[in-house]
Amino acid sequence: MTKIYMNRWFSVAYHYINMIRNNPDGEKFEFFGTHPDINHMSLLASDHPGTEPALYGSEYAEYCADYCRTNGIDLFIPRLHMEEIARYAHLFDEIGTKVMVCRDTELLDSMVEKDKFYEAIAGKGLVDIPDYRVVHTAEQFKRACGELAEAGHRVCFKPTKSEGGMGFRIIDDGRDPLRELYGYVTLSTSFKQAYDTLSRAERFEPLMVMEYLGGVEYSIDCVASAEGELMTAIPRRKSTGRTYLLEAKPELLEIADRIAKSLKIPYAFNIQVRYSGDVPKLLEINPRMSGGLYITCLSGVNMPYLAVQALQGKPIEPPAPRFGIQAGYVEQPLIMKQPDLQIDFAAQKTR
Template identity: 65%
Template sequence: MKKIWLNRWFSVAYHYVNLIRGNEDGKQFVFYGTHPNIDHVSLSACDFKETEPEVEGEEYIRFCLDFCKRNGIDLFIPRLHMELIAHHLDRFEEIGTRVMVCGNIELLESMMNKEKFYLSLEGKGVVDIPEYRVVNTAEGFADAYRELSQSGSRVCFKPTESEGGMGFRIIKEGSGDPLKELYGWVTLETTFDEAYRTLSSVERFDDLMVMEMLEDEEYSIDCLADAEGRLLTAIPRRKSEGRVYHLEQSGELLALSNRIAENCRIPYAFNIQVKYNKGVPKLLEINPRMSGGLYITCLSGVNIPYLAVQAAFGEECRPPEPEFGIKASYVEQAVRLDRFSPESGTPQL
C-alpha cells in the first residue's frame, strides 16, 4: 500500500483524506498526518499522526526528509512551506518520495504574491485584473484610495502576501454609528480614517494591495491538471447566501480556466478565484493547492483529491464528466478523537 503524508493542513484535509481513501478504484492507502496541535481534527482521518515541530528553513526541510525516510512515505502533499519544499524536490526524489507541489519555483512564488502574479498576467489576454495599487506608506494608501474612489468604485485592500481572507478589508463611506456597530455583527468593513490612522502609526508597513471592490458574483473554480499542467477538468462553484454554493456550468469560466492553465501550467489540484464586476469576471487569486471548499465541489462526482494523487504518482487519470446544477451546503460534524482520562487529561490508548 502506498503511504501518503499531509503536513499541517487546514481542518478540511479531514475530507481530502476520506475522499482519497474512498476512491472508486478501491485502491488502499496509508495516511500520515502532522500538525503542531496533536488534536487537530485533520489528523483524526489519518492512520498515523505525529506532532510537527514549529521550525522553519533548513531545519524544517530536515524534519520533512527525516519523516519521509522514517515512515517510507511514497507521496508528500504539503500545505505549509510549499515554496520552501519546492526548492528541495531533488532531495525528496533521492529518498524515493514524490511531492505533490508545483515544481516551477518562479510560478509558485508569483502565485504567493498577488502583485507579482497580476504583473505576470497583465496584457496577455488571459484574464481581467482588477484596478489596483500596491502601497507601503500611509500617504501612498491615501493616494491610492483617492485615485480608485474617484473612478466610482468602492475600494478594498488586502496584503499582497496572505492566505484566504486574512487582512482583507472593505472601506466604507461615512463614519457610521460606533455604538450601533459595537452591538452589531463583526464585519470586514472599516472607514478610510480608521485605516489611515492605523497605517500612519508606522513609517512603512508590509505591502498592501488597494483595489477596486468587485461587487458581483464570486466563483471558486476547482481545477485538476496532470503532472505537466494540462487541464483535465474545471468545476466552477458559486458562493451564494450564507453557506449555500452552486456548482455551475459556465462556458465563460471554463474558457478562462483553460487560458490560465495553458499560460501557467499548474500541476495537480489548484483553485482559481474570480469575482464579477459589471459583467466581467476578474481574478482575485490562484491557490496552487486543494481549496478549502473542494470537498463541496466533489459532489459533482469528480473525486479531485484522488485524481490528483493519481497524477502525482504518474498514473493516467480520466475524470468523469462533472454533474452541474447542484446546490450544496455543509454542516458541522462531530469527530471523535482519542479517549482521555478526566483526571489527568491525557489520551488513553
C-alpha cells in the same frame, strides 16, 4: 499499500483523506499527518498523526524530507511552506518520494504574493484583473484610495501575502461604529481609521489597495496532470449563507483552460474570481486543494483522488462532473478520544 504524508493542513484535510481512502478503484492508502497541534481536526483521519516543529526555510524542508525517509512515504501532499518544499524538491527526489507541488518556483512565489502574480499575468489575455495599487506608507495608501475612488471604484485593501480573507478590509465611510458594537463583526473600516492606524508606522508590509468587486464570487477547482494539462475544472458559486451552486459557466471554464495552458500548474489548484458587472476578475490562484473542494466533489468527481493519480503518473480519463447542484454544509460532531471502558465484574456479581 501507498503511504501518503500531509503536513500542516486545514481541518478540511479530514475530508480529503477520507475521499482518497474511499476511492472507486479500491486502491489502498496509509496516511501520515503532522501539525503543531496534535488535537487538530486535520489529523483525525490520519493513521499516524504526529506533531511538527516550528521551522522555516531549508530546515523545514529537511524536516519533511527526513520524516518521509523515516516513514517510507511514497507521496507527499504539502500545504505549509509549499514554496520552500518546492525549492528543495531534490531532497524528496533523492529518497523516491513524489511531492504534489508546483516546481516552477518563480511561478509559485508569485502566486503567494498577489501583486507579483498580477504583474506576471498582466497583458497575457488569461483573465481580467482588478484595478489596484501597492502601497508601503500611509501617504501612498491615501493617494491610492483617492485615485481608485476618482475612477469610480469602491475601495478595499489586503496584504499582498495572505491566505483566505486574512487582512481583507472594505473602505466604508458610512459606518456607524456604535451600531456595529451591537452587531456582527464586520470587514468594513473607515478611511480615517485605516489611515490613522497605518500612519503609526513609517513603513509597513505591502498592501494592495484595489477596486472592490461587488458581484458574485466563484471558486474554480481544477485538477491537472504533472505536465499541467487540465483534466477537469468545476466552478463553485458562493450563494447565500453556507449555500453553493456548481455551475458550468462557459467563460469560467475558458478562463481555467487558458490559465492551465499558459501556466502549466500541476495537480490540484484553485482559481478565485469575482464579477464586476458581467466581467469575472481574478482574486487569486491557490496552487493546492482549496478549502471548499469537498463541496465541489459533490459533482461526482473525487478530485483529491484524481490529483493523487496524477501525482502517481497514472493515465486518467477526464471525468464528467454533474453541474446544477446546490449544496451546503453543517457541523458534524466527531469523537476524537474516549476513555477505555472498565467494567467491574466483581461488583456486578454481588448485585
